[in-house]
Amino acid sequence: MCPSTNPVWIACIGYPNAGKTSVFNSLTHSNFKAVNYPGSTVQYNTATTSTATGITHWLDTPGVVTFSPGSDDERVTHDVLTNLSSIDAAAPQHPDLIVYVADAFQLERHLMGLKLLQSQGYPVVLMITRADLMRKYGGHIAIELLSELAQCPVFYVSSHKGSGLPSIDTLRNLIPNTPYKPLLFESESGWKASARWASMTVRKVLTPPVAKNELDRWILHPQLGGLLFVLIMGLFFFLIFLGAQPLMDGIDSGWLSLTELIRHSVPQSRWSSLLVDGLFANIGAVLIFTPQILLLFIATGILESTGYLARAAIIVDRPLSWLGLSGKSFVPLLSGSACAIPAILATRTLPNKTQRMITLWMIPLMPCSARIPVYGLLLALLFHGHPLRSAVGMVVIYAISISIAILIGKFISTRYKVPNNSFYIELPRWQIPYWPMIFKNGITQTVEFLKKAGPAILAISLLLWGLSQYPNTQNSWLAHIGQWVGPLFAPMGWDWRVGVAVLASFAAREVFVAVLASMLLISQAQLGVHLSNGAAPLLSTPSILGLIVFFMISMQCGSTLAVIKKETGSWKIPAAITVAYVGLAYLAAVAVVHIALLF
Template sequence: MKSSPIIALVGNPNAGKSSLFNQLTGLRQKTGNFPGVTVDKKSGTWPIDSLTVATVVDLPGIYSIYPKSLDEQLVTDILANPSHPDYPDVTIVVVDAANLHRNLLLFTQVADLGVPVILALNMLDVAHQQLKEVNAVRLAMRLGVPVVRINARAGEGLEQLKKAVVSQIQSPTLSTNLFFDPAKEAAGLITDTKTQYQLDNNYLALQYVIQHDGFTFLNRQQRLDLDAIIDKHKFSEPTFQADETIARYKYIATVVEEVVVDKRPTGQPTWSQKLDKVLLHPIWGYAIFGFVLLLIFQAIFAWAQPFMDAIDTGVAWLNGQLKESLPAGPLTNLLTDGILAGIGGILVFIPQIAFLFLLVGLLEESGYMSRVMVIMDRIMRKFGLNGRSVVPLISGVACAVPAIMATRSIGTRRDRLITILVTPLMSCSARLPIYTILIALVVPSQRVLGVFNLQGLALMGLYLLGLISALMAAYILKLVLRTKERGFFIMELPTFKLPRWNHVALTVWESVRAFVWEAGRVILAISIVLWVLASYGPGNDMDQAETRIRQESTTLTSEDLENRVASERLESSYAGQFGHFIEPVIRPLGYDWKIGIALLSSFAAREVFVGTMSTIYSIGAGADDENVTIRERLRQEKNPATGGPMYTPALAWSLLIFYVFAMMCMSTLAATQRETKSWKWPAVQLVYMMTLAYVAAFATYQFMK
C-alpha cells in the first residue's frame, strides 16, 4: 500500500461531504490551488495506520459530472486524468440517504469513469426521521461496490470507512459493468476515441468527446482531433446527455425501489418543510432575517466588550511595564511604540471577530443560511445579479478574497464579473476593527426600548449600507455590461439540524487564526517601517523643532511640554512630512496629516488603520500616557485649529463612510486580477470604489460639521 495515497471526496452539495472532510482531517487541513487552475482546494491528512497517512482532497460539490461552472469542471478534469497530481487512489462518494434517488446519479457517473469507488451512505438519521429505511447491504450488492453507513456530523462509521479505504487501496474493486454504456448508442465514436487516446473505458472516452474543450490536460491539437471525430459521426452532445440522464434515472429508480422502504404517509410535510413556510415567506422571511442580523450585531458589542477591555488594558499595561523595565533607547521604543502598539491594535478585536464567526457558523450549521440565500435571490434578480451571487456577497462579510473566488460557481460571465466588482462593498471582517473603535467614540452605549444597544444599531447600519451600495452598483453595472446570457439559481435546501459545536469551534479557530496571522504579518512589517519613518526625519529637522518648542514654551508644565515636544518631533519626521504632503487632498474630508498616514498604510490591508493610529499616537504621546489605551488616545486627541476634540461625530462618521466604500485591500485587487485574468477590472474596481468613498465621506463631513 502506498505510504501517502490520495483520497478524493465527491458528492452533491449538502450531502455532508465537508462534514466528513472535517471529521477525517480535523486540524490537519490546508488550502491552496489545484495545479493548473485557479480554483481553491481543501486538503488534509488522515492517518490510516501507523505507516500510512492519506491525503484527503475535498472536491467541489456537484450534482453531475457535466459542469456548469469553473469549480464543477474541476471534478471531471481530475477524475478523467490519471496523470493529474490529485488523481485519487480511492474516491469516496458521499450521498444523502434521505435523497438517494438524486444522489446516485453522480455516483453512477463517477463509478463509470473507472475510479475505485466507495459509497458513503450519510444522513441515515435524517432519512429515519423522514420514515425512510435504507438497506445498505442490499445496496452494496446491487451497485457492486463497498457501501459504508456513516454519520459525518457525529463522526460515526469512520472505522468501517477506514477499513473499506484500505481494502480498496490494496485490492481495488471496480464495478464489473458500466451503469451506462455509451458504446451501445455511439459505438463508432467511442471506438475512434479509445483508439486515438489508448483508453479502455467507454464512458471515459465519451467524456473526452463531450468535455474536451474544458479539459486542461488536452492541448489544442487534441481538441481539434476530437472535433473531427465529432463531425465524422455527426454526434449531438445535448441529445446524448439527455438520453444518458434519463437512462441512468430509470436504472436508479429500480435500485431505490429495492433498497429503500418509505413509511411516510402520502403528502405529510416534514418539520423542516413546516419551518420553511415561515422562513421563506415573502414578508416574514425578510423580517426574521432582519431580526437575526440585529441580534448578531448587538451580540458583537455586548458580549465582546468585556474581553476587548481586558485585552486593551493588558496591552497598555504591558507597554508601560516594558518601558519601565527596559533601558531607554531606540530598540525599546521600536518594541513598545512600534511593534507592540501596532499588534495590540489588532489583538483587541479578536473577541468581536470570534463572536462574528461563531454566530455566522451557527447559522450555516443549522441550515438557516441556505434559506437566507433563497429569499435574497428574489432581491438579487431585480438588480441584475444571478442568485448564486448571494453566496459570494454573504461570504464577503468575512473576507472579499475567498468571496471573489467563490464566484466560480456562477455560470454566466457577466453575472460573475458584476459579482466580483461589487463584492468588496460588503463590509468584511477587516473593517470591523475600524467600525467598532470609531463607533465607540461617537455613539453612546445606551439602550433603546431596553433591549437594543445604539452602538449595535450603528454597526448594523454600516453593514446594511455596504449591502445596499453593492446592489446599486450591480444595477448600474447591469446597464453598462449588456449581454443576452441568462443566469439561473438552483439550490437544494438542507434539512434543519442542531449545530455541531466542534465544527463551529473549528471554523471560529481557523477564521481567527487566519485573521490574526495574515493581518499580524502585514501590521508587524508596516509598524516597523512606520516607527522608523515617525522616529527619524530629514537632516536635523526634528532636533530643531524640539529646540524651538522648548525655547518658546517656557510657561508650560513639564507634562504639557513633553507632549508638545513629542508632537512636534512627530510632525517633523519623514512620516509627518509625508502626511502634510497629502493633507490638502484629504482636508475637505476633515482629516489631518496623522489620519492621512493611516489611510495610506491601510492600502496594504484595511485593518492596519487601527494599528497605524495606535503606533502614531504612541509615538506622539508623552511619558505619562504609557498606560493609556488606543481608544483613550483617540478620545484625548485635540484639533489644533479649534482646540476641541479631534474625533468629532462629523469626522468619525466621515471615516466610517469612507471605509464602507473604499477599495483599500491589495489582496482583493490581486484576487480580482487573477479571476478576471486582466488588470482592467481591478483598475475599474479601484477607481469607482475610491471615488465613491471620497465623495460620500466629503458629503458626510460637510453635512455634519
C-alpha cells in the first residue's frame, strides 16, 4: 500500500470528553459540536480533505469506555475499528491510522485505552488535549519520554484553538507502509495489563497539576445540590423568556414597519393582500419568536460546555430511577425542550432498549421550541402582553409539561421489564465555555429551525389565502371548512377559525400562530373584528387554557414521527404515540375548559 496515492482512512478514537470532536474539527477545518457530555457524538461524523499527498477520509467516533458494543453509539466505534467497510464500502476493513485522543487531566485512564488498542495491533498516534489548561495549573507531561514509552508519536495540543496539532500531511506520513491485521479482543486480563502499564507510565511522565475543583462541593452537596438544580433549571427557562423580550419587541416593530412600507409601495389588489396580509404577516408571526429559540439553544450549549449537565444527570438519577431510567436519560430529555429530533437521536447513548423506549415516549411531551410561538401568543392573550407574568406563565407551562412527561413515562415503564440497575458517569472538568463555538452552534440550530418551519408556513399561507379568497371573500371555501369542522372543537369553545388554525398546526406546531394571525386579518373583512382590539372576544380564558393543554400533549410533528420510525425500525411506535397523544390532548383540553368554566 502506498499512502501517497491511495485515499487513506483515519479514525479519531477516545474516551467520552477526551476532546475528540475538537481535534477532529481542527484537523478537518469543519465545524461539529464539541461538548462535555459522555457520548455526545452519537452519530459518527466524517470529513474528507484533499492535500498535497492525497485524499484523506476522516471519521469521528462516539466516545467509549470499552470497545465492546453495549449501547448503539458504542457499536459505531466498534464497527469503525473492526469492520470499517460495513460503514463505507469504499473503505478498507480497518482504518489506516488511529488518532487516539487523551485528556491531559485524565492521562492514566486514557492511556489504558491507548495500550489496549496498541496491544491489538492498531497503528496509533496519540494526541493529548488541554495542554494549555495543564500548563496553567502547573502540570507537566514529559512528551518525549511518553512517546518513547508508548512507542508511538505524541502531540500535545491546546483545547479549541488546536495549536500543537500536526498537519494532515505529517499524519499521513505516519501511516505504516505494511498492512496490519488487528485482532480486537478485549478481556479483563488485557485491561488489567494495560492498567499496570498506564499506572507505571504516568508515574514517570506526569507532574500532576495543582487544580482545586471546589465547585462540586456545592453542586453535588447532598441536600443543597438538589435545591441548586431546581434553582438553576428554573432560572435557565425564566431568563430565556424574559431576556428574549427586548429582542422580540425589536423584531416586532421592525417587521411591522417593513410590512407597512411594502403595503404602501405596492398597488392595492388581491395579490398585494396575499403578499402583505398573508405571507408577511405569517412569516413575522413566527420570526418574532426567533430570539427565544436562539437563547434556548445558546443556554443549553452553556450548560453543556461548562460540565453542569453531567452533574445534573447525577442529581436526577434517583428520581429518574423511579421511571426505570437513569441519569443518562437527562440529556435527551433536556434537549427535547429545544427540539425532539436531536433528542431522539441522543437516546442512542442509552444503555438498553427499555430505557430507550421509555425516553422515546417522553420526548414528544417535552416543551419543544416549536411550541414557544404558540405559548407566547396564548400567554400574551391571557396576560394582555404583561412580559413578567408571561415569563412566569411559560415556566409554569414547562413545569406542567415535564410533570405530564413523567406520569406518561411511569405508565410506559410499567409495561416493560427494567433489566439492571447499573449507572455510572464520569464528571468532566468544570470549564469556561468556549463562546465562539456556543454562539455558532446556537445560530446554526436556529437557522435550521427556521429553514424547517419556513416552507411549511409558506405552503399553508398560500393554501389558506387561496381558500379564503375563492370563490369570493363573503362566502369562501375556508368558511365552509371551518363550519364543517366546527363541531369537533365546540366542546372546547374554540371558534371555527381557531379550529382551522389547530388543524393547520398538524403540519407544524408553529404554523398555528401564523394561521391564527392571518385568520384574524382575513375575518377582519368579514366580521369586522379588529386585531388591534385584541383577540379577546375570539378566545375566552378557559378556551386559551384548553389550547395550552392541547399543545402540551398533542403529537403534531411529522419530522419527529419520521425520526422515531427510523430509530425503532417500524411505524408501530410512532403510530401508537400519535393516536395516544392526540386523543389524550383532546380529552385533556375538553376537561380543562370545563373545569375552568366552573370558576
